[in-house]
Amino acid sequence: MxxxxxxxxxxxxxxxxxxxxxxxxxxxxxxxxxxxxxxxxxxxxxxxxxxxxxxxxxxxxxxxxxxxxxxxxxxxxxxxxxxxxxxxxxxxxxxxxxxxxxxxxxxxxxxxxxxxxxxxxxxxxxxxxxxxAGDSRSVVFGRADDALDPLALDFENGFSVGGPSFLGDNALSLLSDVGGDMSALAATVGGVGSGPLGQFQRSMSSFTGGLSALVATPSTLAGRLQSLIRQLIRLGGGGRASYVTASGLYATTGGTWSAVAPITDNRVRQAANQQAILDLVAGTALVEQARASAEMDYPTIEEATAARAEITSRLDTRIRAARSNDTRMALRRLGGAVTRDITNRGADLSRLTDYTPGATLPALVVAHGLYGDATRSAEILARNPDLAHPLFVPGGHAIKVVANG
Structure with a gap:
């Protein structure tokens, strides 16, 4: 046991x-x-x-x-x-x-x-x-670029379908799952023109159609897959949309895969291939999530802190799973850059606070009363998804608003 x-x-x-x-x-x-x-x-x-x-x-x-x-x-x-x-x-x-x-x-x-x-x-x-801190955003961009090659090299050194045919079949199945997850995420990106989305779909079709040959050349497969992931994540135009897409890809990759019992040499190889695919896809998605975090502007310190905590926690997981010291060091440096950037830019942000209207009012009226700007009602509704209707912000019910907004 x-x-x-x-x-x-x-x-x-x-x-x-x-x-x-x-x-x-x-x-x-x-x-x-x-x-x-x-x-x-x-x-x-x-x-x-x-x-x-x-x-x-x-x-x-x-x-x-x-x-x-x-x-x-x-x-x-x-x-x-x-x-x-x-x-x-x-x-x-x-x-x-x-x-x-x-x-x-x-x-x-x-x-x-x-x-x-x-x-x-x-x-x-x-x-x-x-x-x-200096120009902390550009440091994150540089550290993100630096982390991509070690991830690809780890995949190249850890993936092989040489041996029984079921190894190749299993790898094709896993990579098809990844392609399906990416296509599903592409369909949810709002505001995408037919051009970028169509280009991504053509790239995905070419990738899945050539998988049988790609699995025999891990270095080429890693490059194509990383390029496709970056293309997917940039569909939303960068910033918050890219952050959400990258976070979603990280969260879904490998979620339905069953663990492989390493009871024979071939099963050990199958398990290693599965881990290599997971490490490459999740690692690349996380690097792009970190890059997007530096493109984002944060309305409140709570949102900045939540983004920093999510990225650094995930980086800790990927560091523990990393195959090589080069990848571990690259991810550590990326984590340090993200921590510095978000801490730096979050220092002067407003905080959220509770506000309880004295009577049931439309969100427009609440926004005008708080900020002198009725157009910020959309901000109030976004921060309080439990509000059932924009015309009825219930009195006596605490909602989240930006303090000193």
Missing amino acids: AAVIPPWRRSLLPSTFRGVAFEVEGRDLSGGRNSVTHEFPDSEEVYTEDLGRKAERWSVEAYVWGPDYLTRRESLKKALREAGSGEYVDHWGGRHWVVATAWTCREHRTKGGWADFRIELVEAGVVKAQVI
Whole structure:
């Protein structure tokens, strides 16, 4: 019987700082509240004043080792010396924008090829991330471009239909499923002219018609499939429409596929092919979702935070599944760029708040009363899908609106 991996172990992440990987022995996380306690002469009363949250701090016991430990040691030291804040991926979960305030490196003559580090980190906060971000959107675009080739190379190295004919038949079936999912998504993209949609449909027809030959050349198959995915995701013209399409493709890929029991060498190959297709399609869709996130403008900080959380969570999943270190590093760098970009651009956004009308009113009237602009009624309706009719926003019922809009 195969060993059961507990959920907590599956959630562990490879630790990095500024994209430089290292191992960890342990780490301490501290936080709390700033406060001042007031005590008065000749009084039994005291008063403790809450002055806000303390910055969270990480004290990390790290190490690098192996034949290349000198190179890894210098890479980590360089990252720790760099000015400003950087992304820290915590082994026990989560991505954090931090400043390295102190570190030590210890080597011992009895531990050859090994360097221990003690690293002190403190959260950077939004303002620090803003100061150093620069043109954060273009960084995301560049990191997205950088991630596509490693994904394709992983597929080329992990996919093969050499052997019994059922391997090729199974691969064709899975790729046909992917094509069906993509065609279904294309049909839902609103505002698509016949030109772009027709071009995509012709490309899809050519792809599916040539699959029997393509499966024999994994590098060509990977290139064609990535091109088709990007063509699909750009149908909506970029931004939010592309984000939704990419997110949908990521969510649907492989959802109906059955796990393959690796009981023979051929079944091991079948399982590897299935995983390779999933990694390529889901990975490429996620890279394009990240790219679209940098094209989007976010109306509220809640929407920006939700997009950042979805992308970074999915990237963590793809990093754990990645076949090669090149792909892991490319996806980590992309995650850092997305975190920086959305944190930077979300700093000055409005927040959502609850508003309760005193009486049942049309959405137009509510929008005019809140914002002095009746045309923003569509915004209110979009944020409150439970409202049954635009003429009847019920009094006494809290709805979500933009604060200080």
